[in-house]
Amino acid sequence: MLRLERLSKTYADGTQALSAINVEVGGGEILALVGGSGCGKTTLLRLIAGLDTATEGRVIVSGETITSPHEAVGIVFQEPRLLPWLKVEDNVGFGLAGLPAAERRERVDHALERVGLAGYGKRWPRELSGGQQQRIAIARAFVARPKVLLLDEPFSALDAFTRASLHEHLLLLWEETRPTVVMVTHDVEEAVTLADRIIVMRPKPGRVYETVSAHLDRPRDKLSAGFEKTKRRVMNALDRSLRPETPRPSVAEVEAAASY
Amino acid sequence: MGAGMTVTSPATAETGPATSPSRVFLVPRRALAVAGLLLPLLLAALWEWVAAKNLISVRLMPPPSRIWATMSDLAARGELTIHVLATLYRVFVGFAIGALAGTLIGAVAGASEAVRRIIDPTLQSLRSVPSIAWVPLFILWLGIFETSKIALIAVGVFFPVYLGVAGAIESIDRKLLEVGRVFRLSRPALVRRVMLPAVLPAWIISLRSGLGLGFMFVVAAEFMGASEGLGYLLVDGQQMGKPDQILGAIIAFAVLGKICDWVLVLVTKPLLVWQDTARRSL
Ligand SMILES: Nc1ncnc2c1ncn2[C@@H]1O[C@H](COP(=O)(O)OP(=O)(O)OP(=O)(O)O)[C@@H](O)[C@H]1O
Ligand SMILES: [Mg+2]
Numbered sequence: 001m002l003r004l005e006r007l008s009k010t011y012a013d014g015t016q017a018l019s020a021i022n023v024e025v026g027g028g029e030i031l032a033l034v035g036g037s038g039c040g041k042t043t044l045l046r047l048i049a050g051l052d053t054a055t056e057g058r059v060i061v062s063g064e065t066i067t068s069p070h071e072a073v074g075i076v077f078q079e080p081r082l083l084p085w086l087k088v089e090d091n092v093g094f095g096l097a098g099l100p101a102a103e104r105r106e107r108v109d110h111a112l113e114r115v116g117l118a119g120y121g122k123r124w125p126r127e128l129s130g131g132q133q134q135r136i137a138i139a140r141a142f143v144a145r146p147k148v149l150l151l152d153e154p155f156s157a158l159d160a161f162t163r164a165s166l167h168e169h170l171l172l173l174w175e176e177t178r179p180t181v182v183m184v185t186h187d188v189e190e191a192v193t194l195a196d197r198i199i200v201m202r203p204k205p206g207r208v209y210e211t212v213s214a215h216l217d218r219p220r221d222k223l224s225a226g227f228e229k230t231k232r233r234v235m236n237a238l239d240r241s242l243r244p245e246t247p248r249p250s251v252a253e254v255e256a257a258a259s260y
Numbered sequence: 261m262g263a264g265m266t267v268t269s270p271a272t273a274e275t276g277p278a279t280s281p282s283r284v285f286l287v288p289r290r291a292l293a294v295a296g297l298l299l300p301l302l303l304a305a306l307w308e309w310v311a312a313k314n315l316i317s318v319r320l321m322p323p324p325s326r327i328w329a330t331m332s333d334l335a336a337r338g339e340l341t342i343h344v345l346a347t348l349y350r351v352f353v354g355f356a357i358g359a360l361a362g363t364l365i366g367a368v369a370g371a372s373e374a375v376r377r378i379i380d381p382t383l384q385s386l387r388s389v390p391s392i393a394w395v396p397l398f399i400l401w402l403g404i405f406e407t408s409k410i411a412l413i414a415v416g417v418f419f420p421v422y423l424g425v426a427g428a429i430e431s432i433d434r435k436l437l438e439v440g441r442v443f444r445l446s447r448p449a450l451v452r453r454v455m456l457p458a459v460l461p462a463w464i465i466s467l468r469s470g471l472g473l474g475f476m477f478v479v480a481a482e483f484m485g486a487s488e489g490l491g492y493l494l495v496d497g498q499q500m501g502k503p504d505q506i507l508g509a510i511i512a513f514a515v516l517g518k519i520c521d522w523v524l525v526l527v528t529k530p531l532l533v534w535q536d537t538a539r540r541s542l
Contacts, residue, residue, distance in 0.1 A: 069444050085457040085534045095443035126536035
């Protein structure tokens with residue numbers, strides 16, 4: 001469904017953000033990316049979305065190489081990025097300009113209902129809370145029925161309670177069309193709650209460090225032993241990924257610092 | 261004066277609950293509007309009183325009643341209408357031309373880095389030329405009649421609109437443009453659905469300052485030798501020693517300018533209802 005082949009990205013200033021990423025994601029699979037700050041998660045999503053071009057390697061969606069934004073790929077950014085001059089319903093329907101008005105209406109209303117904001121269509125974005133705006137952004141991506149949906153820390157600005165309810169809304173939408181989902185998160189519990197597989201990344205240059213599979217029953221029971229175990233495995237991997245690669249120089253540094 | 265104050269206080273109490281909850285300041289809006297009107301009236305009354313007590317030279321500083329009498333006399337003879345219409349006509353035509361040119365050239369300069377680098381230095385230096393400096397040149401080029409006047413006003417309106425539009429396009433949020441890209445909007449669709457609405461608020465502000473400058477430049481234009489217009493009333497008042505007419509024309513300028521700005525705000529308000537700004541009552 002989605003395949004990343006030796007995907008590398010070096011920015012114009014020489015920053016090596018990603019190095020030879022090889023990942024294959026199945027149809028309808030939910031993949032979570034976790035990893036320390038700056039390990040190239042956002043860069044990876046931008047490459048898949050076709051917003052940036054890879055230095056090497058390629059992104060393939062259903063056999064097609066992605067070079068620019070593609071209709072099969074949708075993205076929800078870290079910020080809602082709603083257009084402030086459009087009513088909520090027009091924001092949700094932003095990508096449906098080609099559809100007949102009646103069908104557009106129907107899809108928009110349905111998506112609004114799914115994210116728990118039925119009846120908010122006539123409001124302005126400024127009249128919504130941060131969590132509501134993020135839900136609109138998710139609805140906007142879903143109504144276009146992408147085969148691959150990318151989510152870049154979509155809930156990171158929200159409190160734990162709002163976040164939990166958004167997880168439910170997200171899964172409800174996902175169950176309808178079963179898109180392949182790649183989501184970036186900093187929250188291990190969030191990753192285990194939503195994903196079938198979790199990739200832990202490591203920085204400088206960004207690459208895959210460890211893959212943890214999380215094929216637990218849905219809806220996930222956060223108190224189950226399986227959930228706990230998967231969570232602990234991801235946390236361990238994350239811990240190790242954040243440690244310096246070669247511990248020796250750092251010991252030397254500590255000694256050097258101590259000798260002052 | 262005292263009576264005026266007592267009349268407003270019950271009105272204040274009445275409008276209190278009607279104010280919108282989004283107001284930052286809790287002073288009722290209508291009360292503020294009344295106070296805004298009251299200030300010039302208060303000043304006029306003070307002036308009238310000082311003149312009546314002969315504390316100032318009535319010949320050079322005619323009291324409001326004299327100015328009023330002169331202006332209503334002009335109005336009764338139908339002359340005031342002619343002058344006001346002449347000035348308004350020049351401002352509108354000059355404004356239309358200047359705003360159109362400023363919008364188009366500003367849009368091109370905002371959209372293309374290369375174009376901006378080429379034309380911006382020239383335009384910026386032309387902008388600092390004082391309005392009066394253009395007068396002799398325009399008279400030589402375009403003659404003494406309407407064309408040169410309208411050209412001068414158009415020049416005045418052009419610069420703020422150009423600057424406003426070019427700056428607004430340059431500062432469009434890249435993040436919102438990306439939303440357009442993600443949904444694969446064509447270039448024209450991106451302009452229409454994202455870029456235009458994004459620059460709208462700045463464009464309207466630039467039109468307002470352009471209109472204000474248009475009123476400044478129309479005076480310079482009418483000093484070029486006009487036989488009608490409020491600027492002509494100023495020149496005529498000076499030559500004939502009629503300070504009441506000069507003051508009347510100045511007040512007429514103030515009122516006209518304010519009304520035109522108000523109309524512009526009123527017409528464009530529906531375009532900006534979505535805005536999330538601190539002061540939406542502009
Ligand atoms: N436009 C850019 N130009 C140059 N370097 C960049 C650019 N964008 C990102 N980088 C660099 O690439 C690396 C990866 O950045 P990226 O934003 O992908 O990280 P991330 O994993 O999303 O981090 P975070 O979790 O903090 O969001 C970082 O070192 C960053 O400094
Ligand atoms: Mg990021």
